[in-house]
Amino acid sequence: MTTIDTSAALSPPRNWTVRLGWGLSGLFILFMIFDGGIKLVPIDPVIQTMTELGYPVQYARLLGVLSLVATLLYAIPRTSVLGAVLLTAYLGGAVSTHLRIGSPLFSHTLFGVYMGLFAWGGLWLRNPRLRAIFPVLR
Template sequence: MIWAGRILTGLFALFILGASVAPKLLQLPIAEETMAQLGWPAGYAFMIGIIELALLVLYLIPRTSILGAVLFMGLFGGAMATQIRAESPLFSHILFSIYLGLFMWGGLWLRDARLRELFPIRRK
């Protein structure tokens, strides 16, 4: 169970780094173009990339992983609100933050016994 959680956590971290943080921190044109399409003013992508990187570090450190996950959910909520405002497709864009959140919490739940005690799966 712990190894499955570590694998899910690693996959989540690699996805966030490669698909979200790196393009923003490297100031790739696609990051700014995407942000502009969603209605964000120029220059916000870099700061959001820094925030995402900080939250990822918090999530990956065992002592702060739950705090990182909670803060990530706040970021995902903002991303979802942005997609709703931009009238993006429901299942592929708006709910994508929910998919990421479930993946992130699933990895944390599998690797953290404290979280499993807090949210147990009940069997009859």
């Protein structure tokens, strides 16, 4: 049985690490607030996109509420990991949808993957417990 040395991961993080983590998380949160907000008040681009993706337009508000709730959970430090998991599921659905309709791979289909890496990267930099679970270096 092996043990993981968590002393380095749980030591106080460097100041720049936490700042960079909150910076990445802040940008992600702002993007998700914008994305969820425009779905609450379906404007023409949202209506067109929902139609192109093959979803009824009335689902836009539901998707907006789901993304905003998950983003709120991600923004609160105590619930940030739960929010990140929910947002990963949400973004996975976006990847699946774009894959289903044959969207361009690197610009549309994988955009949800890029955003997920951005969200988890920011959370990893600002959360020492997460760094203990997923250490980059041993």
